C-alpha cells in the first residue's frame with residue numbers, strides 16, 4: 290500500500306501529473322456553497338454528495354472563521370470537516386477564502402476589516418476606498434500568510450498520516466472588482482515607477498520582454514491590469530510559499546476568466562489582477578509555490594468553453610476546472626475537459642441549490658452521470674489518456690455526428706436516433722443534447738467506450754482496405770480500475786451500432802479489420 294501522499298509529479302510531457310497515494314488521481318469534485326463550509330452543513334449534505342458521485346469535496350475555509358481574533362486560531366471547524374469527509378469516504382480540497390473571495394475581501398476577519406490604516410484598501414479612480422484589500426500592502430500579505438501557514442501547519446498535524454485533504458486552493462478568484470487598479474498615493478508612486486524585470490521577463494510577448502519603463506509605457510491601456518496582476522501574484526505567491534513551508538501539499542488558484550465576450554473591462558466586469566490568460570506566464574513566474582492555475586469555466590457554449598480551457602492547458606500547467614455549472618452543457622464539456630492529457634479534474638459549484646440543504650431531493654444531475662462512469666475507471670483511463678490514446682466526442686446543437694481518430698481506426702459518435710440518408714446513416718441529435726462519450730484505445734484492436742446517449746461505429750483508417758468487424762463486445766463497469774464484465778452483447782444489441790443508453794454505460798469492444 291502506497292504511503293499517504295498527494296503531489297504533482299513532473300513528467301517528460303512538461304505537464305505535471307496529479308497523484309494521490311502514488312497513483313494518478315482525477316478530481317471529480319463537488320463544491321459546498323460558500324456558507325456551507327461548516328460541519329453541520331457538510332453532514333446534512335452527505336446524501337447529496339454521495340449521489341453526486343464526486344470523489345472530492347471542495348470546502349471553503351474563511352480566514353474569519355479560523356482567526357476571529359488576531360493570533361488566536363480556532364481549527365475546530367476544520368477538524369470536524371475532515372472527520373466528516375472521512376466518514377463520507379471522500380477527499381477534500383480546502384478553499385482558502387483569505388484576502389480574496391470573488392475579488393472582494395468578504396472573508397477577512399473583522400479586525401482586518403476595521404483597521405483600514407494597517408490593512409489599506411484599494412482606492413478607486415475617484416479616490417474612494419473599496420471593499421478590497423490592496424495587493425501592494427505587505428502588512429496584509431503577512432497577516433494572510435501567517436493565517437494560511439497556521440492552517441497548513443494544522444492540516445499537517447491532523448491529516449499528514451491520512452491525507453484526506455489532497456490539495457488546497459489559495460484565495461478565490463483573486464483580483465480586484467470595483468477599480469481597475471489601486472489609485473492610492475502609495476500605489477500611484479509604484480505605478481509611475483519602472484516595471485520590475487520579474488514581470489517583463491516572464492511575458493510571452495517579445496515586445497514586452499524587451500521593454501523597460503513605466504507601467505503605462507510597457508503595457509499601454511493594459512497597464513492597470515498588468516500592475517494589479519504583478520502585485521496580486523506576488524502577494525499570493527508569498528501566502529502560498531508560507532503555507533507550503535508549513536505543509537508541502539499541492540496548491541492551486543482559480544481564475545475568473547475574462548475571455549467571455551462582453552467582459553472586457555478589468556476591475557469593472559471581471560477582476561483586475563487575476564491570472565487571466567495573457568497574464569498566466571507572469572503569474573506562474575511570480576507565484577512558483579502554486580502548482581496549477583485553474584480556470585473557473587461556466588460557459589455553456591462549446592466555442593468559448595474550449596477557448597477558455599485551452600488557454601490554461603499549456604506546458605507547465607495542466608488543465609484544471611475548479612468550478613463549473615450544473616447543466617447538461619456543463620456535463621458534456623466536463624467529458625471534453627477530463628479527456629485532455631494530464632487534466633487534473635473538474636468540480637461543480639455548488640451543491641445546495643441542486644439538492645436541497647437536507648440533501649433529500651432525489652435528482653441525478655447530468656455531471657453525476659459523468660462522475661459515475663469515470664470515477665472507478667480513472668486508474669485504467671488516466672495512463673492511457675496521458676499517453677494520447679483517449680478521445681472525447683460531445684454533442685452540440687446541430688452537431689450530432691462527431692468523428693474521432695485513432696491509430697489504425699476512424700470512429701464516429703452519432704447522437705440521437707440514427708437514420709439513413711444521403712451518405713449513409715447519421716445521428717439526428719438528442720432533444721436534450723445529452724450525447725457524450727469518452728473512447729479509450731486500450732490496445733491496437735480494443736476500445737473502451739464510456740458515455741451516454743450515443744451510438745458509435747468504427748471504420749478502417751482512410752486508405753486502409755477492408756471493413757471493421759466486431760469480435761467481442763462486453764458491457765460492464767470498473768471497480769478500482771479493474772474492468773468487471775456484466776454480460777456480452779451480440780445480435781440485436783450490436784447490429785445497429787455500439788449503443789450507450791441515456792442512463793450511461795460502458796462497453797469494452799474488440800474489433801478487427803477484415804479484408
Ligand code: DGJ
Pocket residue numbers: 323391461462585612638
Ligand atoms: C464563482 C465563485 O468562485 C464561487 O465561490 C461562487 O461565488 C460562484 N461564482 C457563484 O456562481
